[in-house]
Amino acid sequence: MSLKGDVCVLTGACGFLGKRLVRLLLEEENMAEIRLMDKHIQPQLLHSLEDCRGDTKLSVFEGDIRDGDFLKKVCRGASIVFHIASIIDVNDSVEYSEIYGVNVKGTQLLLEACIQENVVSFIYTSTVEVMGPNLKGEPIVNGNEDTVYDSSLKFNYSKTKREAEQRTLQAHSEVLQNGGRLATCTLRPMYIYGEGCRFLLGHMGDAIRNKMFCFVCLYRRPG
Numbered sequence: 513m514s515l516k517g518d519v520c521v522l523t524g525a526c527g528f529l530g531k532r533l534v535r536l537l538l539e540e541e542n543m544a545e546i547r548l549m550d551k552h553i554q555p556q557l558l559h560s561l562e563d564c565r566g567d568t569k570l571s572v573f574e575g576d577i578r579d580g581d582f583l584k585k586v587c588r589g590a591s592i593v594f595h596i597a598s599i600i601d602v603n604d605s606v607e608y609s610e611i612y613g614v615n616v617k618g619t620q621l622l623l624e625a626c627i628q629e630n631v632v633s634f635i636y637t638s639t640v641e642v643m644g645p646n647l648k649g650e651p652i653v654n655g656n657e658d659t660v661y662d663s664s665l666k667f668n669y670s671k672t673k674r675e676a677e678q679r680t681l682q683a684h685s686e687v688l689q690n691g692g693r694l695a696t697c698t699l700r701p702m703y704i705y706g707e708g709c710r711f712l713l714g715h716m717g718d719a720i721r722n723k724m725f726c727f728v729c730l731y732r733r734p735g
Contacts, residue, residue, distance in 0.1 A: 515541040519590045521631075523577065523622070524597030526550040526557055529637065529704060533594060538564045545569040549586055550597065551576065577618035583625035592633040595622055598676075601669045602641075608668050615672035616679070623683045623696075630688045634696040636680040641670035642700065 520537065524530040525548035537546060538561060546568055548557070553572045561570065575582040577597050587593065597618070599611045619636065626634050643652075644663035652661060665671045677698045684696040 515543050515592065517542070517544050518592055519543070519545045519547070521547045521549060521573075521586055521590045521593045523549045523593070523595050524637075526552070526554055527596060528706075529701075530596045531557060532706075533596070535561060535564060538566065538568055542566070543568050545571060547571045547573055547586060547590065549573040549575070578613050578621065580621045580625065583622050584629055587622075587625045587629040587631050590629070590631050592635070593622065593626055593631055594635050594637070595619060595680075596637045598637075598673065599669070602667050604668055606668070611668050612672050615669075616675050619676040620679055623679065623686075623694075626694055627683075627686055627688055630690045630692060632688070632692060632695060634680065634683070634694060636677060636696065636698040638677040638680075638698045638700045639670070639673050640700050640702050641665075641667070642674040642677055644670055 515537070518541075520543055522530060522534060522537075525534055527550075530550070534546060534548065534557075537543060548570060551574065553574055558570060558572070573582075573586045575586075577583070597614070599606055599614045601611055623634065625631075642665070643661060644665040646662060647664050652659060655661070665674060677700075680696050680698050683694060686694045688694055
């Protein structure tokens with residue numbers, strides 16, 4: 513599927529995943545416009561993308577995911593939304609009302625904005641955390657999206673991400689203002705790491721201090 517000529521909204525554009533998706537879209541798709549949405553867009557992000565921007569217009573939208581009027585403005589005239597923005601908290605250090613407001617209410621408001629502004633595609637970034645551990649510790653073997661798995665979610669983060677995921681899937685085929693249909697899907701990435709990952713560095717430091725650090729050397733045979 514080509515995204516040539518499309519107008520894309522990308523929430524959480526300044527996050528670890530968001531920044532890489534923006535660059536990937538610029539490098540591999542000839543889109544008409546990419547709208548970068550976050551609470552605050554770092555000027556250095558725009559500067560870092562100049563080498564691959566080409567003819568694609570980069571627009572900045574700074575605001576709150578919980579502001580419905582703002583979201584309608586962001587989505588107006590767009591054809592696809594990549595929803596990445598969320599509060600990540602696996603220590604329950606963030607107030608439940610705050611994480612629910614961003615992860616669940618924000619997603620719902622964004623879906624409603626898509627319906628009102630005739631956005632045809634909505635891709636939600638969920639997490640493997642929504643599956644949670646099985647109460648008996650049983651693994652999933654040869655499972656798929658329809659596999660029934662009796663999981664127990666411990667953190668508010670995983671609970672809110674699962675509810676947001678459910679709301680996204682429930683919105684699939686909703687009728688748009690112009691009579692079209694909204695197509696939605698959710699993705700459950702595993703734990704993401706790479707250049708600039710602040711979480712990985714913290715884990716590495718803890719592992720070294722606890723003498724639990726291991727080094728894996730990947731060797732590729734010549735030819």
